[in-house]
Amino acid sequence: MIRGLENVSVLTHISMLFLTTIMSIFAFGNPFFLLTISLPYLIFYMIDRSPGNGEVMRFRFNWWKNLPIWKYYCRYFQLKIEKTKHLESTFDSTNSGKLNGSNPITYIFGYHPHGIAALASFGLTNNGCDFDTKFPGIKMSLLTLTNNFQLPFYREYLLLSGLSSVSKKNILKLLENYISVCLVPGGAKESLAIDFSGNKINLVLKNRKGFVKIAITNTKNGRRTALVPIFSFGENELYKVVKAKEGSFLKNLQLWLKNNIGFTIPIFFGRGIWNADFGLMPYREKVTMVFGNPIEINLDNFEESSEETVVNHFHHLYIEELLKIFNENKDKYGYQNKVINFVD
Numbered sequence: 001m002i003r004g005l006e007n008v009s010v011l012t013h014i015s016m017l018f019l020t021t022i023m024s025i026f027a028f029g030n031p032f033f034l035l036t037i038s039l040p041y042l043i044f045y046m047i048d049r050s051p052g053n054g055e056v057m058r059f060r061f062n063w064w065k066n067l068p069i070w071k072y073y074c075r076y077f078q079l080k081i082e083k084t085k086h087l088e089s090t091f092d093s094t095n096s097g098k099l100n101g102s103n104p105i106t107y108i109f110g111y112h113p114h115g116i117a118a119l120a121s122f123g124l125t126n127n128g129c130d131f132d133t134k135f136p137g138i139k140m141s142l143l144t145l146t147n148n149f150q151l152p153f154y155r156e157y158l159l160l161s162g163l164s165s166v167s168k169k170n171i172l173k174l175l176e177n178y179i180s181v182c183l184v185p186g187g188a189k190e191s192l193a194i195d196f197s198g199n200k201i202n203l204v205l206k207n208r209k210g211f212v213k214i215a216i217t218n219t220k221n222g223r224r225t226a227l228v229p230i231f232s233f234g235e236n237e238l239y240k241v242v243k244a245k246e247g248s249f250l251k252n253l254q255l256w257l258k259n260n261i262g263f264t265i266p267i268f269f270g271r272g273i274w275n276a277d278f279g280l281m282p283y284r285e286k287v288t289m290v291f292g293n294p295i296e297i298n299l300d301n302f303e304e305s306s307e308e309t310v311v312n313h314f315h316h317l318y319i320e321e322l323l324k325i326f327n328e329n330k331d332k333y334g335y336q337n338k339v340i341n342f343v344d
C-alpha cells in the first residue's frame, strides 16, 4: 500500500510533462474548454512573468507544500537531508514574514551531481523531507531552465512547487527579496558525463562560475550572501546509463547529434512499477543530501582585486567545501570506492 503510494507520487512527477501536454491538447482542442478555461488561461499565461521576475513566492501555498504526495515522493528514495552546520535564518522563524534583523543572510545552494533528472533535488522544494523544519526561516526557490516555463500548465506545476527560472535576472530579484535559491551548476551536460559502470563522479564545475558571480554581485549590493554546496549521495544511481561503444551505431548517432544540434541525449533506463528490470521509473536507491558549511562572501580584503581574482577565490573555496563533505561522508553512504572527477 505504502509502496504503491510512493510509486504513484514518483510516477506523477516524472509524467507531469506528458500529463500537462495532454491537458493542453484537451484545453485548446475542445471548443467548450477553449472558451471557458483556455482563453482566460492564455491571457494569464501571456501576462504572468513570475518565473523570471523573482515573483515565484506568490505561488507558494502551505497546503501545496504539505500535500502527502511529497512525503511519499521522498520515501521512495528514503530521501534525507543531512546538515553539517546550522544555517542562520533569513526570516524570523516564528513569524515567517519578518526578516531576522536588519541585515539577514541569503543562500545560494549548489546541488551535485545532476544525475539523469536531478530527481532528489525536487524533494527539497516542497515539504516532503522537511526542508522547512531543518532550515527554519529560509525560503528557497529551486531553479530550472527557462524553457520549462513556456509549457502551458507544466509551468504552474513548477511554480506551485516553488521552481523558477535559472536566469541571472530572476536570481538577483529573488536574492533582493531575501529568497534563497538552489541550482544545479552541472546542468544537462553533467547528465551526459555520468560514469555509470566506473568509480568516477564526473562533475561539470571547473568553468561554471556564474552562481559565484551572482553571489558577489548581491554582496556588493549590500546583502549578506553565502554559498552552500550540497552533495547528493545516490542521485547518480537512480538510472542506469547505456554507454555507447566507440564505432557503434549509437555512438555515431550521439556524435552526429552533438555536432549538428549541439547536444545529445543519454540513453538511460530504470525500473518498472512492478518489475525491477526495465522501465522509466528511477531505481529505489537511497539518497542522502549532505549540506556543507556555508561560505559567506566577504569582500573586505578584496578592494584592490580584479573581479576574476575574487570569483576564482570563492569558487575555489566552494569546491573545497564540496570535496570535504564528499570525502567525510562517502564511507557512510557506500561511496568509499568513488572519487570526484572534474570534467569540462
Ligand SMILES: *[C@@H]1O[C@H](CO)[C@@H](O)[C@H](O)[C@H]1NC(C)=O
Pocket (backbone or CB within 6 Å): 087, 088, 089, 090, 093, 100, 101, 103, 104, 137
Ligand atoms: C538571526 O541573525 C543573527 C545574525 O544577524 C544570527 O546570529 C541568529 O542566529 C539568527 N537567528 C536564527 C534563528 O538563525
